[in-house]
Amino acid sequence: PTLEYDDQNIFAKILRGEIPCRKVFEDEWALAFDDINPQAPVHVLVIPKGAYVSWDDFSAKASDAEVAGFVRAVGHVARELGLVEPGYRLLANIGIDAHQEVPHLHVHIFGGKPLGPMLM
Ligand code: 5GP
Numbered sequence: 001p002t003l004e005y006d007d008q009n010i011f012a013k014i015l016r017g018e019i020p021c022r023k024v025f026e027d028e029w030a031l032a033f034d035d036i037n038p039q040a041p042v043h044v045l046v047i048p049k050g051a052y053v054s055w056d057d058f059s060a061k062a063s064d065a066e067v068a069g070f071v072r073a074v075g076h077v078a079r080e081l082g083l084v085e086p087g088y089r090l091l092a093n094i095g096i097d098a099h100q101e102v103p104h105l106h107v108h109i110f111g112g113k114p115l116g117p118m119l120m
Contacts, residue, residue: 003053003057005103006103007051009103014047015031029048029072030046030047030073032044032046032047033045040112042110042112045107046073046077046107048066048069050062050066052105055094081109081111083111087111088110088111089108089111092107
């Protein structure tokens with residue numbers, strides 16, 4: 001598995017505005033948008049603005065400011081969407097065994113219904 005960042009990945013194109021998205025939130029550190037194939041009534045992806053392949057890459061290489069900015073953006077989006085009181089789920093797939101499809105770090109936010117236990 002390569003750790004080389006591919007700037008032609010689909011989320012890099014979304015960040016550059018080359019491909020449209022349904023934007024939920026954007027700041028200096030992060031962009032949040034609706035997943036194109038939602039698995040729950042609320043299914044939002046939050047990505048850092050920096051070029052990081054995965055959570056592993058990000059946690060190893062990103063600056064403290066980038067990490068803080070991204071973590072705060074995820075929390076902010078969940079609050080703005082009214083998910084805190086009913087509850088929500090965060091998920092990040094990393095690498096092959098987890099079926100990570102897009103090689104730019106993304107955290108999934110799921111909510112809007114009782115999600116049930118996580119099976120895997
Ligand atoms: P992964 O399996 O990598 O954790 O999740 C990738 C997610 O990106 C999937 O839920 C998929 O539906 C979503 N996705 C893939 N391509 C696009 C796209 O072009 N636009 C948006 N909004 N979501 C996408």
